[in-house]
Amino acid sequence: MKELTKAEEQVMKALWEIERGVVHDIIAKLPDPKPAYNTVSxxxxILETKKFADHKAYGKTHEYFPLIAKKDYSKFYLSNFMDSYFGGSFKNLVSFFAKENDLNINELNQLIEIAKKDTKTSNDE
Known part of the structure; x- marks a missing residue:
């Protein structure tokens, strides 16, 4: 999987939201100012070339849909981010954000409880 550019990511977010649609549907989900039709097309x-999206043709009309789930790309992106900036360590990532956001002990304990709950839920599946 390749990392997306900002423009590609913005279009993919719209496509993930609509699940299936033509270029006009994608443009409708993008923030103002809306990019040109040709730009989005x-x-x-490009997303098709990168295997992030595909289409089904109905004559001259193309209906696009994602091939990569948002959750899968998020996991990939976060993993690359952690590798690049925190040596692949989740502990370093959390420590950085705790210091930068001046988290107190109660907030850190809440994060620990959320992590425990999420881990238990994942193990039960």
Missing amino acids: TIVR
Whole structure:
């Protein structure tokens, strides 16, 4: 999997939200100012080349849909981010954000409880 550019990521977020749609549907989900139709069409074709999206043709109309789940890309992106900035260590990541956001002990304990709950839920599946 490759990392997406900001423009590609923005189009993918719209596509993940609508699940299936034509270029006009994607544009409708993008923030203002809306990019040109040709710009979005080009980005979607790039996403197809990168195997993030595909289409089904209905004559001259193309309906696009994601091939990569948002959750899978998020996991990939966060893993690369952690590797690049925190040596792949979740502990270093949490420590950085705790210091930068001046978290108190109660907030850190809440994070620990959330992590425990999420771990238990994942193990039960």
